[in-house]
Amino acid sequence: MTRAELQVFELWGNANCYAVLMKIEQIELREIRMEMKHAFETSFGVTKERRIILVAVSSGGITGYGEVSCNETPGYSYETTETAWHILKDFIAPTVLGQVLEQPADYQALVKPLRGHPFAKAGLELAIWDWFAKAANAPLWKYIGGTKTELPVGLSVGIKKSPEALAEFVLEQQALGYQRIKLKIGRGRDLAYVAAARAALGEGMNLTVDANSDYTLEDTAMLKELDQYKLQYIEQPLENDDIIDHGTLAKSLSTPLCLDEPIHSASDVRRALQMGAAKVINLKIGRVGGHLEAHKIAAYCQANSVALWCGGMLESGVGRAHNVALQTLAAFNMASDTAPSARYWHEDIIEPEIIMENGITRPLEGIGIGVKLKHDLISKLTTRVLGF
Numbered sequence: 001m002t003r004a005e006l007q008v009f010e011l012w013g014n015a016n017c018y019a020v021l022m023k024i025e026q027i028e029l030r031e032i033r034m035e036m037k038h039a040f041e042t043s044f045g046v047t048k049e050r051r052i053i054l055v056a057v058s059s060g061g062i063t064g065y066g067e068v069s070c071n072e073t074p075g076y077s078y079e080t081t082e083t084a085w086h087i088l089k090d091f092i093a094p095t096v097l098g099q100v101l102e103q104p105a106d107y108q109a110l111v112k113p114l115r116g117h118p119f120a121k122a123g124l125e126l127a128i129w130d131w132f133a134k135a136a137n138a139p140l141w142k143y144i145g146g147t148k149t150e151l152p153v154g155l156s157v158g159i160k161k162s163p164e165a166l167a168e169f170v171l172e173q174q175a176l177g178y179q180r181i182k183l184k185i186g187r188g189r190d191l192a193y194v195a196a197a198r199a200a201l202g203e204g205m206n207l208t209v210d211a212n213s214d215y216t217l218e219d220t221a222m223l224k225e226l227d228q229y230k231l232q233y234i235e236q237p238l239e240n241d242d243i244i245d246h247g248t249l250a251k252s253l254s255t256p257l258c259l260d261e262p263i264h265s266a267s268d269v270r271r272a273l274q275m276g277a278a279k280v281i282n283l284k285i286g287r288v289g290g291h292l293e294a295h296k297i298a299a300y301c302q303a304n305s306v307a308l309w310c311g312g313m314l315e316s317g318v319g320r321a322h323n324v325a326l327q328t329l330a331a332f333n334m335a336s337d338t339a340p341s342a343r344y345w346h347e348d349i350i351e352p353e354i355i356m357e358n359g360i361t362r363p364l365e366g367i368g369i370g371v372k373l374k375h376d377l378i379s380k381l382t383t384r385v386l387g388f
């Protein structure tokens with residue numbers, strides 16, 4: 001066992017994890033479509049409607065819920081709603097149906113022979129964690145060893161039509177109490193936008209940018225210009241699978257780099273540190289295949305003094321509830337992208353909805369993910385269902 005694994009093991013060394021056996025009796029895949037309140041633009045495209053796969057797993061009268069949070073298009077990662085449906089339907093569900101798990105980690109051993117597709121794998125993995133927490137009659141955040149009860153919230157702001165429009169928007173949002181504002185940027189929609197936002201927000205506000213891989217090392221001079229705006233970090237400026245060029249770029253900048261897209265495991269974080277490619281990690285449960293690897297990454301970051309926060313994928317409340325639980329781990333020390341339900345949805349599919357007060361969201365105290373699903377609303381949003 002590696003040091004990081006050992007720490008994770010200790011983190012979970014509570015009796016609950018081993019108290020019950022789960023026989024995977026039923027799995028349900030359900031695609032829902034949720035129209036967004038406002039279109040969300042990044043360097044790779046515009047999202048107006050989410051296509052989300054909700055995964056339910058049942059055993060012994062208890063049902064756990066997870067969400068597949070990848071995009072509809074292969075703009076952020078190669079996975080799409082459609083590829084995740086295929087991988088879950090044709091490979092993951094048939095592999096695990098009828099299997100008996102002693103602990104959530106057993107799922108990863110079953111799906112290990114299936115290469116890649118972390119978002120698809122995470123959909124069911126999250127549901128399994130919810131099931132185990134419910135079986136132990138514990139809130140998920142306590143079940144995974146979380147301790148933090150005040151979780152700072154940051155906002156991710158899509159690309160706007162002009163620097164002026166962006167400045168106006170971020171001012172309105174700052175007034176709502178967000179503890180950090182992250183601007184999506186892209187080629188030709190960068191310096192003037194960042195300057196306008198910084199001027200509007202003032203020096204004291206935590207401000208960051210996320211390029212979603214829109215630049216190359218040839219843009220180093222432009223990226224150096226960003227140093228003057230005193231950003232907390234620059235997220236994923238270079239290619240989506242790169243850590244080596246990020247290491248080169250970091251040497252030219254005073255602003256720290258944050259990696260998102262290329263981090264799929266604790267080993268990826270280790271390699272990124274070796275390359276000097278990042279001081280900050282954006283951890284998304286889906287991108288790393290679920291809670292198990294997310295917890296390994298959290299333990300690794302904590303042991304190596306890497307700043308850590310939890311990213312979002314415009315999830316429904318089910319995915320957000322998992323994100324909230326994850327952020328209660330002590331390793332998280334920067335504001336996370338867990339904007340409240342009302343920021344994205346006219347009506348979320350959970351109750352209570354995710355809320356923010358004074359820039360803080362709190363762990364959900366109900367058992368499991370801590371929220372009830374609105375099954376009537378979910379039925380109306382459903383476009384396909386498949387039961388195993």
Ligand code: OSB
Nearest residue numbers: 076156311312313314315337339
């Ligand atoms: O890079 O963090 C990103 C949404 C879709 C794809 C990639 C990203 C994002 C966000 C959304 O920034 C943040 C949120 O869910 O609130």
Ligand code: MG
Nearest residue numbers: 210235236260
């Ligand atoms: Mg990002």
